Amino acid sequence: MNNMETYNTIDELEHVWDKQFKIDSISSFESLKNLEKNNPCFQRYHVDFNTNSFIIDYKININIFKFKGPFNLRFPLNIIGMPFSVSKKGYSFSNLEKYIKHTKGFKLILNSDNNLDFPKGYTLPSCVLDLNFKSFNDYLNSMRSSYRYRLKKSLCKGGPIHIEEIENSSFDQKLYNLYLQVYMDSKEKLEKLSIDFFKTYPSKIFVFKLKEKTVAFVQLVHNGDELIFLFGGFNKKINLEYDIYLNMLLFMVKYGIENNFKSIDFGQTAEESKLKVGCTYKKKYMYLHHHNPLVNRILSKIIPYFSYKPYSISHKVFKE
Known part of the structure; x- marks a missing residue:
């Protein structure tokens, strides 16, 4: 654990970060520097130069009952994760468990795998679509008739x-x-x-216009052979009339296929709509840890009460 060095700003690692620690577009120096400016939350970067591994943590007051209706109990927590709402992990350190056990206080690990020996619950899953299609028409024709009919109807409404x-x-x-x-x-x-995040974050932004009036947008990130849907917005008043949100999803599918991406990470919300266009669930886990063993035992008992409950309906979108 003595090999870990801590830095309070990514600028201190400007000349080495991308070469030694970057694992994807989200963890790039440019991305993290932007987040320090546009979403400051006391970010810290713990790095091991010997193994080229990192841990990113930040500090916020979080409602631990976020996924449980009207309950609201805000608690100051150190969170290990990317300092904005993406499904990527905020670490590449294989000895994360050992590192956490040697640090004091509460720690919340977000978007982790199912392999840590701490009190565990579900966080928002990511919805991923594998693009095993030659064209957008091939994608539509691969679907069972009821789903294909629904999407074609949506495309007509969004014409x-x-x-x-x-x-x-x-x-x-x-x-x-x-x-x-x-x-x-x-x-x-x-x-x-903030609006400055959208103006400056390294990404592509597409706008949807209806008679010259902007009614929606999507923000996308190219991450190697993966396309990431980062954020979006749309006019909810006319959503049903033009099926705007579904047309946003279908645009991203078409864009991903035509630009030879292997998969699309559609993010962690609105699961029902995303599953109905063919996405599959990728479960994500959160872990809580405290250096006091008694507190840890209590956490293991209560974490199910503020764990996310995944969408439970299975949709067989594609033909066998």
Whole structure:
């Protein structure tokens, strides 16, 4: 554990981070520097130069009953994870368990695998679509008839919508208000990002227009052969009339296929809609730990009460 060095800003690691520690686009220096500016939450970077491994943690007050309806109990926690709402882990350190056992206080590990010996619960799962299709039509034709009919109907309703890519710097208040609509209606409110995040975060932004009026947007990240749906927003007042949200998902499927991505990570919310376009669940786990063994035993008893309850209906979207 003595090999871990701690830094309070990513700038201190500017010349070595991407070469030694970056594992994907989300964990790049550019991404983390942007988050320090646009979502500051006392980020720290613990690195082992001998093994090229890292742990990112940050500190916020979190409602531990976030997934349990009206209950609200905010608690200051050190969280090991990426400092915004993505399904990626915030560490690459194989000895994470040993490291945590040697640190004091509460620790919450988010989006982890099912392999740590700590009190465990579910967090929001990610919805992933494998793109084993030659074309968008091949994708549609691979579906069972009832699902294919629903999506074709949605495409017809969204026919008048025009989609175009914009420069991130052009992200304006109207687009930001669409993001805020989705954020305010979300049951799983996490961080609220600033407009500057969308203007500067390394990503691609596509806007959906109806008669020159912007009605939606999606923010995408190219992560090797994986496409990541980061954030979006849409006009909920006309969503049913034009099936805007479903057309957003279908645009991303088409974009992913045409740009030769192998999979799309659609993120961790609105599971029902995403599963109905063919996504599969990728379970994610959260762990709590405290250096006091008695507290840990209590945590193991109560963690099911604030664990996320996954969507339970199975959808057989594709033909056998």
